[in-house]
Amino acid sequence: MTTTRPDLVLTSARILDPATNTDAIMDVAVTSGKISEVGEHLDTSTAGDIIDLSGRWLIPGMIDTHVHVGGELDGVTDPGTGMRAVVEAGATTVVDLGGSMERIVNGIRKHGAGANVAGLGMLKPGVTLPDDDPSPSIVRSTLDKALKSGQLGLKMWGGYYPFSMDVTADIIAACNERLAYVAFHVGTKSSGSRLDGMRELPALLGQHGRAHIAHINAYCRGSILSPAEEIAEALEILESLRGRVVSEVHLARPNFTRGECDEDGNVRMDVARNCLRLRNYPTTREGMRKAITDGYGSAVRQTPSGLSLVTGAEGVKIFDDGDSVIGMSFPVNRADTAFQLTTAKRKDDSFIVDAIASDAGVLPRNVNIEQAMNIVKFGGLTPLEMAQKLSFNPARMIGLTRKGRIAPGMDADLTVISPEQGRAVMSFVAGEMVMMDGRAVGHSGKLLITNAGETAAARYDLPYETIDISNSLLYAV
Numbered sequence: 167m168t169t170t171r172p173d174l175v176l177t178s179a180r181i182l183d184p185a186t187n188t189d190a191i192m193d194v195a196v197t198s199g200k201i202s203e204v205g206e207h208l209d210t211s212t213a214g215d216i217i218d219l220s221g222r223w224l225i226p227g228m229i230d231t232h233v234h235v236g237g238e239l240d241g242v243t244d245p246g247t248g249m250r251a252v253v254e255a256g257a258t259t260v261v262d263l264g265g266s267m268e269r270i271v272n273g274i275r276k277h278g279a280g281a282n283v284a285g286l287g288m289l290k291p292g293v294t295l296p297d298d299d300p301s302p303s304i305v306r307s308t309l310d311k312a313l314k315s316g317q318l319g320l321k322m323w324g325g326y327y328p329f330s331m332d333v334t335a336d337i338i339a340a341c342n343e344r345l346a347y348v349a350f351h352v353g354t355k356s357s358g359s360r361l362d363g364m365r366e367l368p369a370l371l372g373q374h375g376r377a378h379i380a381h382i383n384a385y386c387r388g389s390i391l392s393p394a395e396e397i398a399e400a401l402e403i404l405e406s407l408r409g410r411v412v413s414e415v416h417l418a419r420p421n422f423t424r425g426e427c428d429e430d431g432n433v434r435m436d437v438a439r440n441c442l443r444l445r446n447y448p449t450t451r452e453g454m455r456k457a458i459t460d461g462y463g464s465a466v467r468q469t470p471s472g473l474s475l476v477t478g479a480e481g482v483k484i485f486d487d488g489d490s491v492i493g494m495s496f497p498v499n500r501a502d503t504a505f506q507l508t509t510a511k512r513k514d515d516s517f518i519v520d521a522i523a524s525d526a527g528v529l530p531r532n533v534n535i536e537q538a539m540n541i542v543k544f545g546g547l548t549p550l551e552m553a554q555k556l557s558f559n560p561a562r563m564i565g566l567t568r569k570g571r572i573a574p575g576m577d578a579d580l581t582v583i584s585p586e587q588g589r590a591v592m593s594f595v596a597g598e599m600v601m602m603d604g605r606a607v608g609h610s611g612k613l614l615i616t617n618a619g620e621t622a623a624a625r626y627d628l629p630y631e632t633i634d635i636s637n638s639l640l641y642a643v
């Protein structure tokens with residue numbers, strides 16, 4: 167069919183294309199950054215390059231709708247650290263859930279590894295907002311500023327910087343009015359980063375509100391009911407908002423939070439307090455030190471290649487040296503919760519939680535593919551369902567109409583998985599190899615922006631693509 171010479175032909179891969187339910191050994195031809203042909207025994211005689219993928223699985227490029235590469239929460243000095251880490255884990259497109267555009271741009275310039283990167287504006291009182299009670303006009307001007315900087319919308323960090331119910335509802339409404347993206351780590355001043363935060367969603371969204379609800383598993387750690395009861399109720403809440411929310415689950419055991427204590431020695435962040443309470447530690451500086459001493463809490467240490475977790479006396483020293491203002495981690499994410507939320511389906515066979523996302527990036531838990539492969543081995547997902555949760559659904563969540571599929575005309579963003587190793591071993595963005603054997607080999611990166619960000623993107627002098635959030639599942643029906 168194709169008469170043009172393909173730049174690249176990937177041969178004999180097990181193609182997993184959930185959109186067409188295709189699970190078959192075939193070849194994929196790539197021409198000018200797009201998939202030009204998919205079929206058996208394609209003509210390779212004129213191909214610029216041929217890669218034999220016998221024994222490998224090929225999924226549409228992994229799209230991680232929840233990463234942190236934009237500088238918030240991590241404190242890592244090299245802004246490219248997260249850019250490399252996500253690519254090394256097999257991602258081809260990522261959404262930074264609340265950081266700075268400047269940091270993303272610097273990261274791509276310095277150590278970009280070839281991925282497509284979108285960002286959401288962070289709502290941090292004293293930094294991007296004057297205080298924690300912004301008026302509707304301040305909310306809207308903050309959203310405009312984010313969109314103009316090239317971000318797709320806003321992220322609310324209810325577990326860290328909660329707003330009142332009214333302000334939270336207004337932020338969602340403001341983003342909805344503009345058809346901007348809005349992601350929510352649940353929790354308000356009247357709830358927490360727990361099931362009680364989820365319970366507020368129907369009231370916060372009202373009749374028409376729409377939002378991306380981040381890491382559902384983080385609200386089912388057993389803080390209020392038993393984990394099993396919390397999972398059931400969280401799924402019920404999502405189901406009651408079907409068509410108006412999109413959501414994801416991450417599959418890593420450790421979480422990430424902040425150690426900050428106030429002048430009275432009390433832990434500031436709701437997420438960190440919940441972690442301490444789960445094991446009956448006092449929510450104080452001393453409680454935190456004890457948790458680190460016991461090996462339950464870890465201090466996050468920066469190393470040249472990323473972040474590592476340190477417990478015991480050494481961890482306490484990092485905590486004290488940083489005067490508590492450090493990244494912290496607790497092993498609070500339950501495997502049973504992650505499994506059940508990932509695999510939960512409706513009667514019509516569709517998934518209640520749309521995607522697997524990492525909440526990683528710079529944080530050392532970029533395990534989407536590894537853990538999804540474990541679920542496949544265990545029989546919880548078919549290989550096609552895995553591809554759906556790692557790429558097809560995430561593409562629809564953001565409104566990327568040319569990604570998430572392996573079909574002619576689609577962007578040649580592809581991730582190769584080794585079923586023996588259970589991880590990504592190669593990936594391509596627009597037909598260019600960006601990762602090989604777990605090493606990022608790509609350069610630079612492309613910003614995904616809305617049309618409001620075009621002037622800024624031109625100034626950044628990086629490749630960019632304008633996307634239309636009205637194509638997102640958030641606004642689909």
Ligand SMILES: [Zn+2]
Pocket residue numbers: 232233234263380525
């Ligand atoms: Zn996050």
